[in-house]
Amino acid sequence: MNNNITLLVIMGIVVMLGFMLSVLAAVFLNFRKKNQHRRAMELLKEQQQNQLIEAAIRSEETERHRISETLHDEVGAILSSAKLHLLGIKQTTLDEKDKKLHEKGAGLLNDVIKRVRGISHSLHSNILKEFGLNEAIRHFLQQVTGGTLIHTDTRLDETYKGSTPEKDMSLYRIIQELINNTIKYAGATTLEINSSLVNQELVVNLVHNGNGLSQEDFETYSFRKEGLGLKNIRNRMLLLKGKISFNKSSEASTVRISLPV
């Protein structure tokens, strides 16, 4: 009788404990499985998101090319033709007032042709394809700040020979957007762009003395409807798997881009 009870107690404890430990093990394994599944889903979602961003960026690039070609081949050709016609007018038949108007018109037409060509080149990014990122940055900077009061300086790492065309294009667009923003909103008088390539990581710094964005501003504006440029920057950075950080102080504002190449 005694032995029976003792055995029963021992068996009871062992069975109950075994059951509870099995339940705990099952819960743990189940959690691991769910976590793996969730991670796989997150990865898939991230991949889908990246594909969407990539598609959006690609279509944006295609559209830029189309507009650029239209501007260059059609609008540019019409403007050149208009210039030819204008120059075809004999100035000797014009009185003083009409001569001045003719000169003014020709000047304006020249200006428009230059600007259209500039926009067309900026959209098409031929320089990027032919001469690489560093040259494209220098050219763009000269183009947009030429004739303004902004003093610019570039110190770009020449050992960087370019990554994939898509990556370079995205980085170039980001830098373009940041330069445009600096000119439009920061009220800067100096702008320096430097880059360095260390351990397969390209770091680009944009430093200016204007009123730039802080990291918090960037996070806020890039999620707003009107912050399209910043949203594009965020999307492109996501695609490049890089990091962008904004730093603002009383002396200078810095944007630091780092990405694996």
Place this chain on the structure above:
Amino acid sequence: MYSFYKTLLNWSEVWPLVLALTIYFFFKQRENITIIVWLLGISLLLHTLATYISLYTYRVPEPYKNNNILYNLVAIIKPVLAGLYMLKLKQLKQYKYLKITFSLFIVFTICNFLFIESIFNFSSNMVLAESILLLIFTLTFFLDAMIDDEIPLPLNHPAYFFCTAIGLLECINFFIYLFLFPVFYSNHEFAVLMMNISSYAFIIYGLILATGLYINREQPRFFQFSRSI
């Protein structure tokens, strides 16, 4: 060394709770665990008194020598507070049978001490009812965590530690207290061994709770760690 081990075992229902409450005292907690802390506090008080009475019976005045009432109080308070904590968890709110079981336990407790057993005698009925109630609650909690497609609570949530601790304690104690009196009268040595096993189970219970509280910590209450880079 042996006396230290003996002291640890004698006070096994006290020091693991002190350890858990010390962690709570020093660290703010991420999740709300007020009920668990009340349970730990009350259990600590009752177990300390009960252990003191059993170890130093000769020092205690005659009317207070009986510590059975304290163990009966633990057998009431533990399932009530543990049940309330688990019923408050979002994932267990949907199970109506838990509320019914909880209500039945309250009714049983009242009836047991009014009509069946005296609160001054050790009530194995109450300990068994406690074990059954808590095992139903903890198993429901774990099974729900498994059948839910999503992860209802992160694995470091204190509820998992609490349910693991309670589940292990009760599944060991269930058979020990079910046959405590028959074994005690027929095989005293084995009864002592069973009580020792129960003590080990309580130590594991306290240590798991302490781990849960440590993992659930947010920041120290009274001091800040400085971290240099």
